[in-house]
Amino acid sequence: MIDEKDPDYHHHKHKRMTPLSTYAARDPCRTLCAFITIFLLLAGLTALIVWLVYRPHKPLLTVVGAAIYDLNTTSPPFIYTSMLFTLVTRNLNKRDTIIYDELSAYVSYRSQAITPPVVLPPLNHENKSTVALLPVLGGAGVLFSIVVSNGLTMDENYGVVALREGVAGEVEL
Known part of the structure; x- marks a missing residue:
């Protein structure tokens, strides 16, 4: 049991x-x-x-040439310039077209613009291609400071002027 x-x-x-x-x-x-x-x-x-x-890649913009036709600092507080830059843009993407919309280019010296912005035409940049842009910058007078004028005059007398080309706008992939 x-x-x-x-x-x-x-x-x-x-x-x-x-x-x-x-x-x-x-x-x-x-x-x-x-x-x-x-x-x-x-x-x-x-x-x-x-x-x-x-694998999207950013476009590469390179300045490959520059010509300065006029750089006049003798009428302060304005600077008058006329420049031509050759920009080369490369689209490294294999499948994507880049659309440049509302691009503008300008030149600066010591972080101060010395040319007014120039609007570049819209551009459809096909994949794996290279395009050259030739914007003519300058013309109208730009207000600048005495410090920039003195630095620009000294660099010009020395023979080397460090200018920076700026490109701003919207890019769509």
């Missing part, structure tokens, strides 16, 4: 578990966290694959 008070006797009711009851017993917070983790991993993997396929 089986004695239920015997310490070696264990009374268990065994319940057979089905796969549905296994998932129903889980914590809903844990299930949500697992879903979010899997979703983020799949989204990251998709973004990586798209980036590897397209």
